[in-house]
């Protein structure tokens with residue numbers, strides 16, 4: 001029997017019908033009034049979502065494009081930046097920085113652990129030439145959330161730019177740019193925002209915009225000063241990804257119609273409590289023991305269980321698509337995402353998909369794992385406002 005296909009992957013995520021229908025609208029021209037109205041509404045929502053009075057720039061690229069744009073517009077060849085070595089996406093910052101001729105200093109942590117604000121402070125104290133810290137809010141390859149609220153206090157104290165990859169956290173857990181003192185915050189459309197891949201979003205603090213004045217962007221396409229000028233006129237510098245922006249406007253309308261950002265963060269926090277409780281009730285261990293992300297739960301595989309095999313069996317048997325790990329931990333971890341258009345029913349399906357695809361029941365497996373998960377969902381405490389857990 002054929003089941004629904006359920007995407008429980010950390011991007012792409014499910015697209016709500018309303019967003020799909022909105023994107024099916026006939027094409028409109030990106031320099032004409034109809035599009036400008038859509039952009040104007042989208043800009044207001046985006047500022048709310050990013051917690052900023054600054055503009056949020058839409059870029060026609062996947063999330064990595066916004067990461068590249070941040071680096072090429074904020075730093076000049078030879079400048080020094082601090083990156084983290086704690087997962088796949090931390091490594092991506094390093095690769096982008098090196099490709100732009102920046103000098104890279106690294107802080108290394110074992111996969112599964114969070115970078116602490118004190119680690120950053122120590123590094124900045126030791127090397128006064130560091131101009132920026134490039135970090136993930138959630139390291140999607142390990143399911144860890146770094147304590148950005150505390151890290152931002154350190155980068156402000158040392159007058160260093162904090163560039164935060166929020167691709168798996170914007171719209172999932174709080175990181176208000178102005179209030180926390182983040183200098184660059186970016187995301188992609190296909191994770192928390194319920195839109196297909198291909199649109200990225202990027203906001204800079206006033207301090208970051210000042211820094212761009214000293215930088216000649218090394219990349220013709222991502223010229224953020226030109227993008228800013230255009231966005232103020234409800235335009236983009238080049239042809240706009242019109243359908244994706246229409247989809248985004250619909251998704252943001254849904255978010256703000258359904259409640260507040262508080263409600264959104266509470267939902268994802270509760271889903272993380274639920275998923276962790278369900279996993280533990282199966283005798284499995286979350287890979288990120290503390291400092292975990294709210295948009296996905298990483299699960300360490302017990303000895304003798306291969307993550308890739310489990311994931312393909314789950315898809316075949318149940319229609320639930322979950323992710324294995326990323327290299328070099330590909331077969332040692334599975335990742336169940338609960339970001340975007342997803343609710344407790346999807347997570348029950350996800351937990352069932354895992355339980356029924358395990359080659360044997362781990363020690364401590366409780367048949368009541370589903371009701372244990374539901375209790376954790378119902379009794380989830382209020383989410384921590386600093387997102388530090």
Ligand SMILES: *Cc1c(COP(=O)(O)O)cnc(C)c1O
Nearest residue numbers: 062063064089138140167168188
């Ligand atoms: C998914 C993801 C990326 C990569 O985004 P693309 O849209 O594939 O370029 C980068 N960073 C994090 C934290 C992610 O979760």
